[in-house]
Amino acid sequence: MMNPTTSKKTNIFLRISETFKSYLRTGVEKATTPEEKRNIYNINLLNIVTSTLILTIGFGYYTIAPKIYLIIPVIVEGILFGLIPLINKFGTVRLANNITYYLHCICACYFGCILGIVIEIQLLIAFFIMAALTSLFTQEPTDRIIYIACSIATLIAMEINYYYNIIPALDLTRDQSFIFRWAAMFGILTLIIMVFRLYDKRTTESHQKLTLADEAKTEFVRTISHEIRVPLNSILQVSTILEREVKNNPELEHLHPFIKTLYSSAFLTKGIVNNVLSLAAIEEGKLHTIDNREFNLKRTLGNVIDMNHNATSAKRVTIKLQYDENMPSVILGDELKITQVFNNILINAIKYTQPKTSIKVNVEQTEHQWILSICDKGPGMTPEQVAAIEREQSFNTTASDLKIEGTGLGLFIATKLINLLNGNYKIVSSPGSGTTFIIDFPLNIPASNPATDEKSAITLNLYGYRTLVVEDDPLSTMLLKYFLGSLGADVYTASNTSEGIMSANKYKPHIILVDGCLPKVGDGENTIRAIRSNPAFEKTMIIGVPGNAFEPDINSLLTAGANACCPKPISHRDLEQILYAFTENYQEA
Structure with a gap:
């Protein structure tokens, strides 16, 4: 059975502990975000620890050197630091942070002057600057600049006093100086370690939040991608089947324009979904590696043009492909990424070119490169929009005469892929004169260097399978x-x-x-x-x-x-x- 005296002492300790914890959380209830709550709690903790260190070390100093101008500032400073949490409760958090920092500077200046070279007070100034830079006191840029300026001013004031002896330093013996020095070093290092721990804890929490946010974003993109692709899969297949049926049944020819529009919309939506996935991969730093294989470039470009046939037909736009006769048909490269680049730029050209015009696609060869250029007759781009692409930024575009708006996301993805493929690009455009997108890629020809790899159109027969x-x-x-x-x-x-x-x-x-x-x-x-x-x-x-x-x-x-x-x-x-x-x-x- 517990002794009544022991039980009473335990209750007293519990009450003291609860009171201390409650005081640490003074003003936290005013915060509106977890970040603000953590900052208020950290400042309260720093002030209480500082108050405890000052009173403990200060009274220790007084027993060694009983000077009235030493103990009174110690008591005043200790009490002030201990009361700062009340400012968080009755005043503003910013005011409490400012008073905390300025009070540190004033006390450092005073004790730095009266203790002279006994204590390396510069360490405390380094602590102030570090605390300001790590945003322990505030995240306001203006306040941080003022804090650092005050710290430097404090250091200069102490150096001036040391040189001119405006405030005389204490006259201490060698033993007294040794004790003073190490007691102060203990207090300063305790504060520095405390700031490091608080900063490290906050950094860890921020990293965890970023990781969780990144995982949530990836999961969101995956989920949305899947949810969009399921109905889109049906729309794209239905439009493809209907288009085939219309071709085989002349009586349904009047439905052909509607089916073309349906297919074009589904195909465009597929491209948007793929671009969102590519953008997510770019943001995560997970762009795919290059997969160089032999492929027929001319046929690949033709396939992309065919895929956009419905969109060009709807606007009555003609795509003219000019392929340099000296350029080999079969090259080494990443066919998928080259297809993505060409498709994104071509879709953009089709989208913005004027109806009843033509888009010129030209492929030519230089000694070690092959060049792809796409020229449209659209409204063109402003120098600011061109600069945004060259800075690899997405941008908003508007073609009022065509009643078209866009985000430039397709071009943004294309430029990222061009860089990944070790290519370069140049945009020649100005308002009212159309846009020419010129890309050059390294020319890698297979060792066998086949002259052509043309195949006839696919006729797939699955009878018997x-x-x-x-x-x-x-x-x-x-x-x-x-x-x-x-x-x-x-x-x-x-x-x-x-x-x-x-x-x-x-x-x-x-x-x-x-x-x-x-x-x-x-x-x-x-x-x-x-x-x-x-x-x-x-x-x-x-x-x-x-x-x-x-x-x-x-x-x-x-x-x-x-x-x-x-x-x-x-x-x-x-x-x-x-x-x-x-x-x-x-x-x-």
Whole structure:
């Protein structure tokens, strides 16, 4: 059983502890943000610790050198520092911070003068400057400048007093000087360590907040990307299917302009979504590495022009591609990024050029470079807008005569990719004279240096091929089934991993399309991994269909065993290219 006296002492200590904690939080209730609360608490803590150090060390000094002009300032200073938290409660936080700093400077100046060279008071001044720079007292730039100026003025005042002996220093013995010196050093170092700890704690908290904010942003972009791509996937596929049906049925020709508009809008939205993802990757410092491979440049540029056919038709704009006959068709480079660059600039040119005009695309060769130029007949750009692009900043653009507004995001992404590809660009533009975007890239020619790599248009025939679509979205499943069926394939469907594996074992498909975002996390990977682990599907073409174009999601499906990926919204052109390459190799095998 606890002794009543011990219990009473414990209660007293608890009350003292609670009172001390409550006093530390004086004025915190006035704060409106966690940052303000933390700053008020830190200043209160600093003042109470300073008050304790001054009174403790000051009375220690008095026992060694009992001078009235030493102990009275110690008591006054100790009390003032101890009462500053009340200013946080009844006054303003800024006032409390200012009084704290100026009081430190006044006391440092006084004791620096009367103690002379016994104490390296310069250390305390260094502490003041450090505290100001680390924003311990304030984050107001003006206040910080004043604080640093006061610290320097204090240091100058002490040096002047030392030189002219305006205020005589204490006459101390060697032993007294030694004790004074080390006691003061202890107090000053305690304050410095305290500031470092508070600053380090705040920096750690800020870093954690930034990390959480970055993770939240990435998750937000992923979620929004997926949510947009799912309906966009259906719109793009429906418009593609309708366009094919209209071409094959003259009676539906009157619907062609509407379908073209639908496809163009969906394709433009896809580009915007991809640009948002690219911008997120740029901000995270995660631009993809360069993937240099052989590709047919002329055909790649032609494909981009074809992809924008509906947009040019709607404005009755003609794109003229002039390809230097000395320029090789097949080069080494990152086809995907070059496509992104050209597509973003071309979309911008189509968007702003005047109706019933032409856009000139020119490709020519120099000794070690190839040059791509895109010239439109739009309203042009102001020098400020050109400068913004060259500074790699996005900007707002307006073409009032065309009733068009934009953010310049596409050009911003393009310039980032140009730099990544070790290219350079120049913009020739002025208001009313159109814009010419000139880009030069390093010219790398394959060792074999083939003269041409032209192929005839793809004619994909899937008659005799069994395909399996593992997709949880019914509309996407229906559209893929219709598209693959129109190419002659026998199409089977499944909506989850277990159904997908069962159907694969039952029908032994030649081609399997697997959604990367099946109902459970990672089920797209698990489905591919399970199917690929069966030797019976060693030669089966597995195509991953991720819900977004994030590189980690694509790589995870490829690592699981997919032969290729076709992110949503699915481009039938891209899917046809993948299937065409498979059927050619499959027949050869």
